[in-house]
Amino acid sequence: MLVLSHDSQVPLYTQLYSQIKGAILSGRFAADSRLPSVRDLARQHLISRNTVENAYLELYAEGYIYSKERSGYFVSPLSPDDVLVSPPARGAARETVQETQCLFDFHPARLDAEAFPERIWRKCLLDALHRGSRDLNHYSEAQGEGTLRGEIRKYLEQSRGVVCDIDQIVVCGGLQHGLDIVAHLLKDSRPVVAVEDPGYHLARSVFANHSLEVLPLPVLDEGLDLRALQDSRSTVAYVTPSHQFPMGCVMPIANRLKLLRWAREGGNFIIEDDYDSELRYHGRPIPSLQGLDPDGNIVYSGTFSKVLSPALRVSYLVLPHSLLPAYRRLFSDYAPSVSVLEQRALAQFMEQGHWERHVRRVRTLYRKKHDALLRALARHCGERASVIGQGAGLHVVVQLHDTAVKEEELVAAARHSGIKLFPFSTTCVNRKPEEGMVILGFGGLSIDRIEEGVALLFQSQQKRISAE
Amino acid sequence: MLVLSHDSQVPLYTQLYSQIKGAILSGRFAADSRLPSVRDLARQHLISRNTVENAYLELYAEGYIYSKERSGYFVSPLSPDDVLVSPPARGAARETVQETQCLFDFHPARLDAEAFPERIWRKCLLDALHRGSRDLNHYSEAQGEGTLRGEIRKYLEQSRGVVCDIDQIVVCGGLQHGLDIVAHLLKDSRPVVAVEDPGYHLARSVFANHSLEVLPLPVLDEGLDLRALQDSRSTVAYVTPSHQFPMGCVMPIANRLKLLRWAREGGNFIIEDDYDSELRYHGRPIPSLQGLDPDGNIVYSGTFSKVLSPALRVSYLVLPHSLLPAYRRLFSDYAPSVSVLEQRALAQFMEQGHWERHVRRVRTLYRKKHDALLRALARHCGERASVIGQGAGLHVVVQLHDTAVKEEELVAAARHSGIKLFPFSTTCVNRKPEEGMVILGFGGLSIDRIEEGVALLFQSQQKRISAE
Numbered sequence: 001m002l003v004l005s006h007d008s009q010v011p012l013y014t015q016l017y018s019q020i021k022g023a024i025l026s027g028r029f030a031a032d033s034r035l036p037s038v039r040d041l042a043r044q045h046l047i048s049r050n051t052v053e054n055a056y057l058e059l060y061a062e063g064y065i066y067s068k069e070r071s072g073y074f075v076s077p078l079s080p081d082d083v084l085v086s087p088p089a090r091g092a093a094r095e096t097v098q099e100t101q102c103l104f105d106f107h108p109a110r111l112d113a114e115a116f117p118e119r120i121w122r123k124c125l126l127d128a129l130h131r132g133s134r135d136l137n138h139y140s141e142a143q144g145e146g147t148l149r150g151e152i153r154k155y156l157e158q159s160r161g162v163v164c165d166i167d168q169i170v171v172c173g174g175l176q177h178g179l180d181i182v183a184h185l186l187k188d189s190r191p192v193v194a195v196e197d198p199g200y201h202l203a204r205s206v207f208a209n210h211s212l213e214v215l216p217l218p219v220l221d222e223g224l225d226l227r228a229l230q231d232s233r234s235t236v237a238y239v240t241p242s243h244q245f246p247m248g249c250v251m252p253i254a255n256r257l258k259l260l261r262w263a264r265e266g267g268n269f270i271i272e273d274d275y276d277s278e279l280r281y282h283g284r285p286i287p288s289l290q291g292l293d294p295d296g297n298i299v300y301s302g303t304f305s306k307v308l309s310p311a312l313r314v315s316y317l318v319l320p321h322s323l324l325p326a327y328r329r330l331f332s333d334y335a336p337s338v339s340v341l342e343q344r345a346l347a348q349f350m351e352q353g354h355w356e357r358h359v360r361r362v363r364t365l366y367r368k369k370h371d372a373l374l375r376a377l378a379r380h381c382g383e384r385a386s387v388i389g390q391g392a393g394l395h396v397v398v399q400l401h402d403t404a405v406k407e408e409e410l411v412a413a414a415r416h417s418g419i420k421l422f423p424f425s426t427t428c429v430n431r432k433p434e435e436g437m438v439i440l441g442f443g444g445l446s447i448d449r450i451e452e453g454v455a456l457l458f459q460s461q462q463k464r465i466s467a468e
Numbered sequence: 469m470l471v472l473s474h475d476s477q478v479p480l481y482t483q484l485y486s487q488i489k490g491a492i493l494s495g496r497f498a499a500d501s502r503l504p505s506v507r508d509l510a511r512q513h514l515i516s517r518n519t520v521e522n523a524y525l526e527l528y529a530e531g532y533i534y535s536k537e538r539s540g541y542f543v544s545p546l547s548p549d550d551v552l553v554s555p556p557a558r559g560a561a562r563e564t565v566q567e568t569q570c571l572f573d574f575h576p577a578r579l580d581a582e583a584f585p586e587r588i589w590r591k592c593l594l595d596a597l598h599r600g601s602r603d604l605n606h607y608s609e610a611q612g613e614g615t616l617r618g619e620i621r622k623y624l625e626q627s628r629g630v631v632c633d634i635d636q637i638v639v640c641g642g643l644q645h646g647l648d649i650v651a652h653l654l655k656d657s658r659p660v661v662a663v664e665d666p667g668y669h670l671a672r673s674v675f676a677n678h679s680l681e682v683l684p685l686p687v688l689d690e691g692l693d694l695r696a697l698q699d700s701r702s703t704v705a706y707v708t709p710s711h712q713f714p715m716g717c718v719m720p721i722a723n724r725l726k727l728l729r730w731a732r733e734g735g736n737f738i739i740e741d742d743y744d745s746e747l748r749y750h751g752r753p754i755p756s757l758q759g760l761d762p763d764g765n766i767v768y769s770g771t772f773s774k775v776l777s778p779a780l781r782v783s784y785l786v787l788p789h790s791l792l793p794a795y796r797r798l799f800s801d802y803a804p805s806v807s808v809l810e811q812r813a814l815a816q817f818m819e820q821g822h823w824e825r826h827v828r829r830v831r832t833l834y835r836k837k838h839d840a841l842l843r844a845l846a847r848h849c850g851e852r853a854s855v856i857g858q859g860a861g862l863h864v865v866v867q868l869h870d871t872a873v874k875e876e877e878l879v880a881a882a883r884h885s886g887i888k889l890f891p892f893s894t895t896c897v898n899r900k901p902e903e904g905m906v907i908l909g910f911g912g913l914s915i916d917r918i919e920e921g922v923a924l925l926f927q928s929q930q931k932r933i934s935a936e
Contacts, residue, residue, distance in 0.1 A: 003755065005631060028625065030618075036626065044627075089787060111605035118601040125809075134584040137579035139914055158504065159512075161471065173641050173781075173782055173805045180648065184677050205801040209652050286470065309604035312807040313641075333673040334924070337641045341593075342778040342807055356508070384806060441603040 002099060004045050012047055016055035024064050024075055031077035035065060038072075075322065084304045104453035107245065108395035109310060110444025115362050118308055120354050121345065128344035132440075143329070144171025144316070147448075148343045151350035152316055159359075160274065162318055164298055170317045170327070173337040176206050178301050178317045182271060183210035185326045190453035191269070192383030194234035196224050198427035202247045203238055203273065212236075212269075216429035219244060223251035226258050236269045237262070242277040242286040246397055246427050248389015250286050254400035260293045269297045269320075276306040278359050281367040290318060297322055304346070306394065307362055308355075314338055314346060321461075359380050366394060372447040373440060376454035385436075394443035395425070400436030407435060417456050472513050480515055484523035492543055498544035503533060555917045571886035572921035576714065576863035577778055578912025580837075583830050584777055588822050589813065591930045596812035608808035610638025610799070612784070616811045619818035620770075620784055627827075628742060629759030630768055630786055638785045638795070641805040643741065646676050647770050650739060651678035653787075653794045654704060659737070662702035664692050666895035668713045670767050671706055671741065680704075684897035691719035694726050704737045705730070709755040710745040714865055714895050714907050716857015718754050728761045737788075744774040746827050748860045751836040756929060758786060765790055772814070774862065775830055776823075781813060782806055834862060839917040839925075841908060846920035852926075853904075862911035865892070868904030875903060885924050 002019045004012055014266040023029040035041075038056065042049040056073055059065045065073045143149065149166040156162035172178040183206060193207050197216035202383065207214045215234050223244050229237060241251035251259070263270050272289045280286065290300040303315035319327055336343075349355055370390065377387055377398065388397040405426055414421045424437040442450055470487045491497040503509075506524065510517040511571070524541055527533045532540045611617065617634040624630035640646040651674060661675050666686035675682045683702050686693040691712050697705060705727065709719035724794055729924055731738050740757045748754065758768040771783035787795055804811075838858065845855055845866060856865040875893055882889045892905040911916055 002626075003759075023625075030622075033622065034821075036824075104932065105606075107606070109607065113602040113605045116601050116604045118597060122594065122597055125597070126590065129586060129593070130591055133584050134581040136584045136779045137581045138575070138778060140630065140779045154498075157491075158470075163496075173645075174803050176802055177641075177645075177805060187679075202801050202803070205798075209798050211655075310606060310803070311604045311608045313805060313807050314802070330673075330677050333644050334644055335668050335670070335778070335781070337645060337781060337805070339781050339807060339810055342810070353502075 002041075002045065004047065004326060013051045013054040015050065015211065017058050018043075019057055020055065021064055023371045024059075024078070029075045031075055033075050034071070035073040035075065038391055046313055054313045102420045104449060104456065105420045105444050106395075106440045106442070107420060107422045107444065108393075108441030108456075109305070110441055111306070111309065112168060112362070112365060112395070112443060116363055117349075117354065117358055121409070123340065124352075124354075127348055128341045132340065132344055135340060140343070142336050143167075143268035144169065144336060144338065145340060145343040145347060148347040149316075151347050151355075155350060155355065156288075156300075156302070156318065157452035158300070160277065163291055163294035164300075164318045166325065168319050168321070170319060170381070171338050171343060172315045172317060173313045173334065174305065174315050175275065175301060175303055176202055177337055178315055179203055179206040179271070181317060181327070181331070182301075183207060183212055184330055187212060187325050188271060188326075189235065191236045192232070192234045193236040193238055194224070194232060195238050195429075196240065196244060196399055197429045197431045198246055198362055198424070199238075199429075200240065200273065200275075201206070201426050204429070207238070214429075216431070218431065219247055219249070222255050224251050225260075226255055226262070229259075234268070235266070236271065238271040238273065238275045239289075240275065241289050242274055243280075243392050244389075245273075245275070246389070246395065246424070248392060248395075248397065251289075256289055256292060260289065260296060260298075263297050264293070267297070271301065272301045273301045275301075275303055276393045277395065278307050279366055281363070282368055282391050296320065299323070307359055310383065312342060314342060366443060367373050369442045369445070369447060370396075370449060372450045373442045373454065374381075376451045377440075380455050380458040394436065395439055395441040398438040398440055400438065403435045405436040407437070410436075410438065414457055419453055419457050470509075470513070472515065472805070478857045481519045481522040481526075484515075485526050488523065488527060489532055492527075492546070498525055499542045499543055501543050502539070503541040519864055522901065523708065535643045535744070548933055555727065563814040570888045572917060572924065573888045573912050574908045574910070574921065575888060575912065576861075576907055576909030577773070577911055578862070579774070579777065580833060580896055580911060581829070581831060585817075585822065585826055588817065592813035592816045592820075593809065595816055596809045600808065600812055603808060607803045608811070610802055610804050611635075611637065612804060612806065613808060613811040613815060615819070616815035617783075617784075618745075619815050619823075623818060623823065624756075624768075624770065624786065628770070629746065629755035631759055631762035632768075632786045636787050636789070636792065638787060638813060639779045639804065639806050640772065640783045640785060642783050643668055643769060643771055646783055647671055647674040647739070648678070649785060649799070650767050650769075651675060651680055652798055653791050654737060655680060656794075657703065660700070660702045661704045661706055662692070662697050662700060663706045663897075664708065664712060665897045665899045666892070667706075667897075668708065668741065668743075669894050673899070675706070682897075686899065687715055687717070689717055690723050691717050692727075694723055694730070698730060699729075702736070703734070706739040706741065707757075708741045708743065709757050710742055711748075711860050712857075713741075713743070714857070714863065714892070716860060716863075716865065719757075719912070724760060727765060728757065728766075731765050732761070735765070737767065739767045739769065741769045743769075744772055744861045745760065746775050747831060747834055747862065749831070749838055750859050763790065775827055780810060780814075782810060834911060837910045837913070837915060837918060838864075840918045841910045841922065844919045845908075848923050848926040863907055866906040868906065871903045873904040875905070878904075878906065882925055886927075887921055887925050889925075 002016060004015050040054045041052045064076055066076050067073050069250060080269050148171060149169040151164050152169055153164060168260050187210060192215050194215045195204055196219045198445045210384055215232055223241055224239050241256060262268060274288055277286060287456045288300060290298045297320050298321060300318035374390060385398050385400045388399055390396045407423055411421045411423055422439050424439050445453060469483060473481050506517050506520045509520045532544055535541050535542050557820050616639060617637040620637055621632060621634050655678060660683050662685050663672055664687045666687060672682055683700055684716045685696045691709055692707050707774050730736060742756055745754060756768060758766045765788050767788060768786035842858060849891050853868045856867055858864045875891055879889045890907050892907050913921060
């Protein structure tokens with residue numbers, strides 16, 4: 001910003017000139033960025049166009065700026081040594097380089113790059129804009145568009161067995177935003193939140209940021225250790241019963257009923273994170289916990305990030321009736337968190353059956369990738385490892401039998417080969433991170449790349465071992 | 469959701485039939501909604517298509533469902549008395565009725581319904597989708613897209629005098645989301661947050677929800693009462709220095725320097741909410757506080773809600789360097805909060821100069837509405853009232869000289885005439901709400917409607933007074 005003093009003895013055009021010059025030299029005005037037009041700048045500062053013209057002409061004469069016919073003036077690119085490059089520019093560049101060096105991204109939260117239904121989404125988005133542009137002048141419904149909540153309710157009932165009405169649904173900008181709300185709703189009771197260990201680290205961050213007491217409990221073959229839960233002081237359990245993250249196990253019905261009883265009898269709360277239950281490759285989908293006890297203290301959380309896109313930022317909560325009064329009290333003043341255009345596009349996408357078709361399509365797509373990963377693992381590390389948690393979702397866990405393998409070294413060696421691994425230890429708190437545990441997400445890689453990546457990963461590991 | 473038991477003695481088709489029937493009778497399956505296709509339902513439950521077909525045929529024969537050629541089966545509309553209509557449907561209907569009854573909406577956060585740049589936004593959105601659909605498979609940059617932060621930085625520097633680099637900028641889903649972050653960053657110091665009284669109620673809600681101590685301080689003619697601030701235990705001041713909400717005053721430079729000194733010397737923080745500073749109708753724009761002390765403890769908050777759209781949900785924070793370590797520590801695991809498509813559309817919108825042009829265009833538009841409102845007020849209530857805070861933004865405050873007028877009655881009488889008033893008392897905490905204070909937002913009404921609405925409002929008030 002230019003700050004001109006009308007009282008100064010320095011002529012206005014000189015003030016302008018030296019300030020723009022300073023901004024260019026310091027790198028604050030980026031190379032090749034356009035300067036405001038003479039008219040705009042004059043109007044903005046209530047000075048004459050001549051004053052601006054004079055300042056610009058001087059800068060031009062000395063080579064600080066250049067002009068393009070009918071486009072105005074632009075900042076000349078200067079040698080990097082002359083310019084105090086600002087940290088952001090360096091930061092941005094660094095990040096890009098890092099991204100391009102990664103040839104195989106086995107992160108568990110990557111989707112197929114081609115799978116987004118671009119054509120249909122464009123149509124839905126354009127319809128939303130066309131029909132709704134007059135509605136962009138005010139805040140939309142705080143809990144989310146009624147039409148979208150209606151579609152979510154219908155989908156949840158038909159596919160997930162969730163029983164609710166749309167007053168219980170809150171459209172959120174991602175799981176963490178949803179958990180933010182839940183943390184606010186629960187915190188007056190000074191809750192002790194039991195979390196799965198290993199478990200979803202993003203959820204833990206939210207609880208910790210709200211200064212809630214977080215109690216990591218072990219995960220057994222059937223999910224959260226319920227005996228440990230019962231013996232603990234926990235008053236809230238955050239669980240992923242349909243597909244435990246990261247171990248992939250399903251909580252059996254006996255345990256579900258036990259967990260529900262724990263909540264009911266103790267006046268405790270369950271947060272059911274049903275993040276990717278659409279993606280189950282064999283057998284019937286696992287119905288939600290919420291549907292087993294719709295009047296219980298269960299907060300159900302779902303997301304569009306695992307099947308549609310994690311970059312669109314749409315998720316939802318189903319709040320139990322017991323939390324609705326607190327929700328209305330605390331959040332009545334809040335504006336919604338997701339763009340109304342995106343909400344309406346999504347509502348139309350669901351209403352016209354595209355969501356249902358999309359789920360079916362990507363389920364097949366990811367099943368093929370999943371199968372390819374298992375084949376590649378069988379081929380390239382065979383007896384050296386077991387696979388845990390297959391049959392669903394976007395990742396499996398590989399347990400290497402050579403437990404002397406240090407995760408740090410494994411991840412570093414992989415990175416050296418252009419392979420990005422999401423460290424298993426990220427998901428652990430107290431649990432001693434098993435050495436040789438590897439999370440392999442397959443959503444973002446093509447079938448060929450999965451095969452290649454696994455070969456490379458286990459070759460390099462093999463080499464490392466041989467070298468020792 | 470339908471839950472079928474393969475072990476039951478009840479045939480599968482009967483289970484299906486009775487569950488669907490129950491769902492229709494209870495209203496859980498809405499009238500005219502489509503049932504899953506025979507094939508889908510069969511596949512979903514791993515049962516034969518015949519089983520589903522049989523269940524559907526039975527329901528059809530008894531009139532529970534009807535069929536449309538080549539579209540499948542739909543739920544028959546039943547008499548409302550037979551169906552347990554779910555509360556959400558009633559809620560949604562009620563809301564719509566209320567909306568249509570409002571003929572003149574003087575809410576201060578309404579924009580012009582025609583002003584949204586639909587054509588250009590469509591172009592930007594389509595470009596973002598076209599170029600970026602492959603990027604929808606992973607989380608985007610946590611603090612917001614680099615390109616958008618770059619454009620925001622440039623704009624803030626040129627138009628608001630904010631000095632920062634893009635590492636300090638966090639793209640948020642609205643002011644409240646931004647304040648949520650700030651509350652997390654500050655809360656370890658157990659801050660006492662001074663807020664303006666009257667002031668922005670939505671900000672107060674956020675602080676209160678984070679259990680921060682909120683200290684309302686009076687607003688004088690020059691904004692927040694700085695003597696009261698200095699005498700208080702406050703460690704954070706939330707202010708709207710360029711256009712106090714709702715009173716509309718500008719904090720003069722002498723006060724700004726005093727406020728900055730208060731922050732610097734006491735190690736205190738300032739949250740500068742610069743929500744609508746683009747909309748100033750006379751004289752030069754008021755530069756930001758942040759620009760006066762870029763290294764100070766100032767959190768700068770800006771939004772696209774007041775000039776572009778409140779329904780798109782995009783705002784931003786500029787964090788001071790002193791809070792960046794805490795931000796990285798607390799939020800390193802967080803996903804971004806705004807759709808990457810919208811962020812990129814906005815970045816292109818700004819980069820191509822549309823934002824600058826749009827700001828100019830709506831400034832003229834709202835200046836005309838503002839002037840029309842002042843004319844209408846002069847005509848229809850003349851000596852009976854004074855206008856406070858004109859010359860900027862999207863609202864003015866009217867002080868009726870007849871202080872016997874009760875706000876409740878005023879708002880009720882207005883509602884009776886189809887006029888929606890935002891009660892002034894909503895903005896007040898300790899301050900005794902002045903009787904006869906009226907906030908009139910003019911953004912959402914056409915010039916004709918402003919004239920009409922003001923006439924109606926003061927006629928009805930006049931009538932009420934005469935009637936007494």
